Amino acid sequence: MAEYSTYGSVAVLQVNNPPLNTFTRHVLQALVSGLERAQRDPAVRSIVIAGKGPTFPAGADLEELLGTAAAPLLSNLRMVDKHVDTCQKPIVCAIHGTALGGGFELALASHYRLAVPSATLSLPEVHLGMLPGAGGTQRLPRVVGVKSAIQLITSGQDIKAQQALTLGLVDKIVQGDLLKEAVSFARSVEGRPLEDRRISQRTVPDADKVDEVVEATRKTILRKARGAIAPLTCVQAIQASVLPFAAGMAREADLMTYLMTSWQAAAQQYVFFSEREVRQWSHPRDKHINFRTAKPTVIKSVGVVGAGTMGAGITISLLQAGLKVVLLEVNKKQLDKAIAVIQKTLRQKSASQKMSQLTTTMDYSQLSDVDMVIEAVFENLRLKKEVFRKLDVITKPQAVLASNTSGLDIDKIAAATKRPDKVVGTHFFSPANVMRLLENIYGKKTSAETVATVMQLATTIGKVGVLVGNCAGFVGNRMLGPYRSEALFLLEEGVDPQDVDRAIEEFGFPMGPFRMTDLAGNDIGWRRRIEARLTTEHGPPPDTPALYRRGDRYCPLPDMLCLQGRLGQKTGAGCMMLQEAKDDLTENIYIRFRTDGSVFDLRRLLAHTKTLEELILDLLFADDCALLAHTEAALMSHHAPSMCNRYDPGSRTALPDPVVLQMIQDYRQEHGFKKRTISSQEIVERCLYSLINEGFHVLDEGIASRALDIDVIYLFGYGWPRHTGGPMYYVERVIGLEKLLRSLETYSARYPNHSHLQPSPLLRDMVAKGGSLAALGTTDSKL
Numbered sequence: 001m002a003e004y005s006t007y008g009s010v011a012v013l014q015v016n017n018p019p020l021n022t023f024t025r026h027v028l029q030a031l032v033s034g035l036e037r038a039q040r041d042p043a044v045r046s047i048v049i050a051g052k053g054p055t056f057p058a059g060a061d062l063e064e065l066l067g068t069a070a071a072p073l074l075s076n077l078r079m080v081d082k083h084v085d086t087c088q089k090p091i092v093c094a095i096h097g098t099a100l101g102g103g104f105e106l107a108l109a110s111h112y113r114l115a116v117p118s119a120t121l122s123l124p125e126v127h128l129g130m131l132p133g134a135g136g137t138q139r140l141p142r143v144v145g146v147k148s149a150i151q152l153i154t155s156g157q158d159i160k161a162q163q164a165l166t167l168g169l170v171d172k173i174v175q176g177d178l179l180k181e182a183v184s185f186a187r188s189v190e191g192r193p194l195e196d197r198r199i200s201q202r203t204v205p206d207a208d209k210v211d212e213v214v215e216a217t218r219k220t221i222l223r224k225a226r227g228a229i230a231p232l233t234c235v236q237a238i239q240a241s242v243l244p245f246a247a248g249m250a251r252e253a254d255l256m257t258y259l260m261t262s263w264q265a266a267a268q269q270y271v272f273f274s275e276r277e278v279r280q281w282s283h284p285r286d287k288h289i290n291f292r293t294a295k296p297t298v299i300k301s302v303g304v305v306g307a308g309t310m311g312a313g314i315t316i317s318l319l320q321a322g323l324k325v326v327l328l329e330v331n332k333k334q335l336d337k338a339i340a341v342i343q344k345t346l347r348q349k350s351a352s353q354k355m356s357q358l359t360t361t362m363d364y365s366q367l368s369d370v371d372m373v374i375e376a377v378f379e380n381l382r383l384k385k386e387v388f389r390k391l392d393v394i395t396k397p398q399a400v401l402a403s404n405t406s407g408l409d410i411d412k413i414a415a416a417t418k419r420p421d422k423v424v425g426t427h428f429f430s431p432a433n434v435m436r437l438l439e440n441i442y443g444k445k446t447s448a449e450t451v452a453t454v455m456q457l458a459t460t461i462g463k464v465g466v467l468v469g470n471c472a473g474f475v476g477n478r479m480l481g482p483y484r485s486e487a488l489f490l491l492e493e494g495v496d497p498q499d500v501d502r503a504i505e506e507f508g509f510p511m512g513p514f515r516m517t518d519l520a521g522n523d524i525g526w527r528r529r530i531e532a533r534l535t536t537e538h539g540p541p542p543d544t545p546a547l548y549r550r551g552d553r554y555c556p557l558p559d560m561l562c563l564q565g566r567l568g569q570k571t572g573a574g575c576m577m578l579q580e581a582k583d584d585l586t587e588n589i590y591i592r593f594r595t596d597g598s599v600f601d602l603r604r605l606l607a608h609t610k611t612l613e614e615l616i617l618d619l620l621f622a623d624d625c626a627l628l629a630h631t632e633a634a635l636m637s638h639h640a641p642s643m644c645n646r647y648d649p650g651s652r653t654a655l656p657d658p659v660v661l662q663m664i665q666d667y668r669q670e671h672g673f674k675k676r677t678i679s680s681q682e683i684v685e686r687c688l689y690s691l692i693n694e695g696f697h698v699l700d701e702g703i704a705s706r707a708l709d710i711d712v713i714y715l716f717g718y719g720w721p722r723h724t725g726g727p728m729y730y731v732e733r734v735i736g737l738e739k740l741l742r743s744l745e746t747y748s749a750r751y752p753n754h755s756h757l758q759p760s761p762l763l764r765d766m767v768a769k770g771g772s773l774a775a776l777g778t779t780d781s782k783l
């Protein structure tokens with residue numbers, strides 16, 4: 001637990017609690033005993049504390065901290081802190097690996113800190129809904145000042161050894177044998193006065209600015225982490241660091257108690273464990289196929305097909321993980337643009353050597369040797385099937401073929417090949433090199449080995465892989481459907497897009513549904529609806545009532561906006577919406593043939609073709625002309641105004657657009673909707689409860705095996721506020737299943753034709769029988 005040894009006058013205490021040397025009460029007890037022994041022994045003149053194996057202690061053991069052992073754990077932790085801080089013999093911490101939370105706090109309580117260059121320090125408690133409650137909020141500001149301490153503690157960010165040296169958090173970076181160096185360092189400081197080495201005795205350097213700093217940070221936190229109590233409570237604790245040390249510690253302890261008993265801390269700790277538990281996947285339809293039984297294929301090289309937004313991001317992710325990539329694109333201009341984006345991003349990450357792992361091509365035969373292909377071409381089933389047919393012929397037989405489709409049928413794509421067992425969905429999220437989620441979709445014939453391979457790929461590239469079943473939209477986008485529909489229905493009834501966004505953002509989402517659509521592009525959903533024959537490029541399908549599709553309520557507002565060229569704010573650089581371009585439709589929508597440079601009005605072309613997708617397909621496969629459709633499609637949206645908001649040139653701030661507001665008002669009038677005042681609570685409930693209700697359907701159908709899979713998808717792919725634990729956790733632990741059911745019953749009685757408000761049978765059943773979401777699923781839960 002804590003091994004004691006002596007090297008002449010130096011006592012060495014090595015924490016030995018593999019794999020992370022976390023502090024359990026027994027580890028802490030052993031540390032206390034070791035410290036007492038060292039203090040008692042007159043032959044010992046200095047002490048070194050280190051971690052055995054791969055790391056210095058990574059903090060308190062969460063399972064103990066959250067369970068019944070919390071009280072003895074905390075009291076032992078305080079005892080260690082006291083022993084260290086008051087010790088009359090110099091204590092040197094020798095840091096390697098990750099000194100996190102209580103581990104870093106122990107180091108701060110010591111007199112000297114040495115670290116290897118690769119060491120990382122941090123106080124990540126805020127991510128667990130807590131604060132650094134072992135003196136971290138009091139000692140860190142005494143070293144780095146209140147301003148930096150607030151920044152480091154409220155972000156929980158990593159501090160690399162070199163940065164720690166600059167900040168004065170470590171005294172020396174050790175290049176060679178850490179323990180040997182620490183012992184000799186300890187020997188060199190024996191007998192020196194210790195008072196100025198005790199951080200607790202120092203004063204905060206920027207104490208006079210504390211109120212100013214706190215006020216400024218509060219505003220940032222309220223904007224960035226709306227609804228989360230831990231960051232603001234951390235600030236309160238840090239604010240107390242200007243008081244005498246003992247008073248500050250007492251304040252820290254009170255605030256820690258408050259946080260530890262809050263529902264948000266429990267929610268965030270659930271997130272921590274769920275993020276890890278999704279790796280322990282099992283096949284929802286056959287529990288014998290799971291992470292233990294299925295062996296992944298080793299992937300060393302990956303082909304990426306399509307160098308658009310997603311292809312470029314996926315390529316960056318793969319290169320950063322050290323994989324070889326062959327990036328294929330049919331449009332030379334697009335390929336060049338992607339290469340520039342990849343180069344720039346890798347350069348920013350100081351990873352230019354990774355570019356040597358990249359081959360770019362327009363020739364499919366270059367994919368003959370890769371271990372796996374990830375397809376990221378346009379979202380069109382016919383095109384994807386065509387691409388997979390080609391890949392099946394060209395790639396080696398054992399290669400895995402994955403599609404990045406955001407919702408198309410994996411089985412249909414697989415059927416285009418002679419290796420459906422090797423076909424799988426790998427749904428990345430935009431920006432693919434930033435977003436942590438990888439939604440992996442197995443088809444009817446996907447083999448266990450293929451599933452294991454893509455789940456392993458997620459880990460290899462630093463993503464959180466979640467295994468889900470195949471259905472339209474899979475888990476994430478399928479649940480988003482009802483949420484978006486309900487947001488639109490709210491517009492019909494009287495609220496403005498900005499009201500909906502505000503309510504959802506106040507709940508904690510970084511962006512409401514309308515700002516999100518503006519950013520992603522309103523045309524994405526439009527194309528999907530056109531493909532699903534819910535609408536056409538010219539308006540509702542013939543003989544279709546304006547407000548209904550297949551018997552269900554439908555809001556055509558987004559289609560109407562698209563028809564007006566209001567496609568949203570694209571994520572591309574320099575993209576902005578110009579007020580003057582609003583009504584300029586024909587100029588934006590065109591396709592240019594490279595052969596003679598002639599420009600065709602897309603609207604006129606469409607009049608002779610079935611769908612926009614089919615037109616693009618025809619052009620892609622035509623030999624006599626190279627299509628600039630992608631560029632033109634981007635152009636279309638670059639120049640078009642946004643769906644619901646106005647963006648001043650150079651700004652991403654959404655402003656209400658009077659033209660859109662007028663259009664919604666006219667629409668209400670035309671369809672006889674009476675404007676009424678709707679509360680933020682109703683907005684949040686109708687949008688989020690309908691999304692969560694769909695989550696119950698998803699569980700019922702076995703598309704997701706566990707509620708935690710859904711939570712992880714929403715937390716890591718859709719910006720669901722982390723402090724609430726995810727949609728399913730939130731509804732069960734905070735709202736209550738019974739309340740959800742009653743609310744859905746009320747809303748569905750009021751809106752009987754909003755089918756997504758009809759409570760799911762699983763929800764009804766669970767309320768009737770008192771079931772719990774945590775109990776559903778396949779693996780043993782830690783919680």
Ligand SMILES: CCCCCCCC(=O)CC(=O)SCCNC(=O)CCNC(=O)[C@H](O)C(C)(C)COP(=O)(O)OP(=O)(O)OC[C@H]1O[C@@H](n2cnc3c(N)ncnc32)[C@H](O)[C@@H]1OP(=O)(O)O
Pocket residue numbers: 020022058059060061062063074077098100101102103105124125128131132133134136252253256257273276277
């Ligand atoms: C007045 C009141 C006084 C209150 C005093 C409170 C004292 C405090 O200030 C409170 C604390 O210390 S809270 C803990 C702070 N430490 C952390 O948050 C570290 C969390 N861990 C990590 O970041 C990564 O695991 C890490 C970077 C360390 C390693 O990452 P890897 O990717 O290498 O490994 P993982 O897959 O994440 O982890 C391996 C297994 O270990 C489990 N685990 C990780 N951290 C744990 C921890 N702190 N406690 C218990 N289990 C932990 C993790 O779940 C995983 O388990 P399996 O999935 O079963 O393998």
Ligand SMILES: NC(=O)C1=CN([C@@H]2O[C@H](COP(=O)(O)OP(=O)(O)OC[C@H]3O[C@@H](n4cnc5c(N)ncnc54)[C@H](O)[C@@H]3O)[C@@H](O)[C@H]2O)C=CC1
Pocket residue numbers: 305306307308309310311328329330331334375376377378379380383387404405406407427428429430520620630
């Ligand atoms: N953009 C997003 O936020 C997300 C998109 N997706 C999915 O990823 C896929 C790609 O989306 P984006 O990157 O946004 O599209 P995009 O339009 O930016 O890029 C598609 C690229 O594929 C290329 N392409 C077309 N046919 C090709 C072929 N036969 N061979 C090689 N390249 C070909 C195009 O020239 C274009 O560069 C779609 O299935 C989409 O639904 C998934 C998650 C998020």
